[in-house]
Amino acid sequence: MAHADADIPVKTPDGSYTIHIAAGIRQHIADKVGGRRAVIITNETVAPLYGEAMRDALGGCALITMPDGERYKTLATVAGFYGELVRAGLDRSGVVIALGGGVVGDSAGFAAATYLRGVRLLQVPTSLLAMVDSSVGGKVGVDLPGGKNLVGAFKQPDAVLIDPEVLTTLPPKEWRCGMAEAIKHGLLADHSLLDPALRTPDRAAELVRRAVQVKVDVVxxxxxxxxxxxxxxxxxxxxxxxxxxxxxxxxxxxxxxxxxxxxxxxxxxxxxxxxxxxxxxxxxxxxxxxxxxxxxxxxxxxxxxxxxxxxxxxxxxxxxxxxxxxxxxxxxxxxxxxxxxxxxxxx
Ligand SMILES: NC(=O)c1ccc[n+]([C@@H]2O[C@H](COP(=O)([O-])OP(=O)(O)OC[C@H]3O[C@@H](n4cnc5c(N)ncnc54)[C@H](O)[C@@H]3O)[C@@H](O)[C@H]2O)c1
Ligand SMILES: [Zn+2]
The missing domain is CATH 1.20.1090.10 (Dehydroquinate synthase-like - alpha domain)
Incomplete structure (x- = not known):
């Protein structure tokens, strides 16, 4: 492992899982899938960047692509996933891979929590916000016309794979937005996150590790x-x-x-x-x-x-x-x- 790589163990009410942080780890997804039937759920922005390569790394599994944007974090989108999961032949032993920002993580996570009363979930967050916040803690769900996150579940993943390399394609505005949550974690529990030296793209792995640890400790x-x-x-x-x-x-x-x-x-x-x-x-x-x-x-x-x-x-x-x-x-x-x-x- 490179010096900034880390494995963070997380205890949950019914078990435990690991958050792996390592440059290039997205290319080793097959190790985590372990030969099970897998379906990748992502969005139209992340699919060409990382989704197609991940599908190829898994020897060609189904790749479900939702439109990009919070307004698609809906039951209708999840209903579409269910149909595709059936078509892909995903059974109780299968695994859903949520590859994307928090919108994909929440929607795909909710599908994994409910399809066949729950199948395995691997979270592969690709936005800074999803890495430090939404992929940790087990909350998944969708929005209703009446408000955000009004339908959901607690769904612990089998593992979270964080590859800081994917942050290189993240739009600057999304980097800043994720940084706001990392600053929040710094104010709550880790002063080093408030150090400007850490909040630079080349220290991203360390920043993510520290910010994730704060949320892990709380949840x-x-x-x-x-x-x-x-x-x-x-x-x-x-x-x-x-x-x-x-x-x-x-x-x-x-x-x-x-x-x-x-x-x-x-x-x-x-x-x-x-x-x-x-x-x-x-x-x-x-x-x-x-x-x-x-x-x-x-x-x-x-x-x-x-x-x-x-x-x-x-x-x-x-x-x-x-x-x-x-x-x-x-x-x-x-x-x-x-x-x-x-x-x-x-x-
Ligand atoms: N479950 C939780 O505990 C929890 C906590 C906080 C937030 N959330 C939810 O997370 C969502 C926000 O997540 P978000 O900020 O990641 O938004 P997002 O999922 O919309 O991603 C932001 C944008 O970045 C793009 N993107 C993501 N990764 C990229 C990459 N590596 N390269 C290029 N583009 C990339 C996405 O396509 C999107 O356009 C909200 O729906 C919020 O409710 C959930
Ligand atoms: Zn927030």
């Missing part, structure tokens, strides 16, 4: 979201409001970035942490090329959007905030006026 301690896993929502209450109020003109990762900044400023305003926390978050976002301003979205509309957050029981506000670096805390009942003041300050 191992709280696999079904009973408590600590809520910390992973740092910045996300604000991010979801920004996405919603902007009519999804903001990408999720961009909204998460500025959401982290709102959380840091709110934490400081409430006296939970010093001013060095929002200062560093602002510097990191700017240097990563992520927005540091809310950009004219009305503060009142953002507050109203937060009210629909499913984590706000009976309309009482609930935020993940920071008592300092790597010290997340859930705070309930923060006054509207405090939140509005922070949002106004970032307009």
């Amino acid at each position: 191992q301690r709280d696999p079904f979201e009973a408590g600590e896993r809520a910390h992973l929502n740092l910045g996300h209450t604000f991010a979801h409001a920004i996405e919603q109020v902007s009519g999804y003109a903001w990408a999720h990762g961009e909204a998460v970035g500025v959401g982290l900044l709102v959380a840091a400023h709110l934490s400081h305003r409430l006296g939970l942490c010093g001013e060095e926390v929002p200062a560093l978050v602002g510097d990191i976002l700017a240097e990563t090329g992520l927005p540091t301003r809310i950009g004219g979205l009305p503060s009142g509309a953002l507050w109203a959007a937060m009210h629909t957050d499913k984590k706000w029981a009976a309309g009482v506000s609930r935020f993940v905030l920071l008592r300092g670096f790597q010290q997340p805390v859930v705070v309930e009942g923060v006054a509207e006026s405090e939140v509005l003041a922070v949002l106004e300050g970032l307009q």
Whole structure:
């Protein structure tokens, strides 16, 4: 193994699996499939980049290609997968390979969780976000017209294969969006992720390893979201409001970035942490090329959007905030006026 390669073991409620991080590992997929019948599910962008080569490496299995985009993360897309899985003759001993970003991982993962009451799943995340976030933790699912991720399951993979080489083709905007989640993991539990030296493409393997480890540690301690896993929502209450109020003109990762900044400023305003926390978050976002301003979205509309957050029981506000670096805390009942003041300050 090259020095940045790593195998991260993950304990789940019913077993364990390994997240393998290694340059070129996508070419060794056959070792993980182990002679079982396999079907690759990917999208139209990733198929020509990596899907066809993977199919050839497996001696020519079925390759299912969905259109690219969150709007295709639907039950209709998954229904299409079921038909193709039947046509490919995938039986209970077969394996679904989810090759792509989080949209493919969630949709294909949901198909694997439900087809024949569940078949084996190999996650091969190809976006930075999918590597550090969506492929870890076992949540799979699709969107409904009424909201994101409203149908889903917990489905642990047999293994996750992360090949940092595929990040070379990732569009810069998607790199920045994944970086927002890695910065979140840095703020939650690993200060080295906040070091600019690590956030460069040539250190990607190490960045991914550290960011994955943060999520692994949290989901191992709280696999079904009973408590600590809520910390992973740092910045996300604000991010979801920004996405919603902007009519999804903001990408999720961009909204998460500025959401982290709102959380840091709110934490400081409430006296939970010093001013060095929002200062560093602002510097990191700017240097990563992520927005540091809310950009004219009305503060009142953002507050109203937060009210629909499913984590706000009976309309009482609930935020993940920071008592300092790597010290997340859930705070309930923060006054509207405090939140509005922070949002106004970032307009
Ligand atoms: N299951 C979970 O726990 C969890 C956690 C976080 C996010 N998610 C979900 O993940 C999704 C977002 O994932 P995402 O940010 O990866 O979006 P995505 O899957 O849409 O991928 C982003 C873009 O990058 C392209 N792409 C991916 N890998 C590439 C590569 N190596 N080279 C070139 N292009 C590549 C994709 O085709 C797409 O256009 C959302 O649906 C979100 O709900 C799930
Ligand atoms: Zn996120």
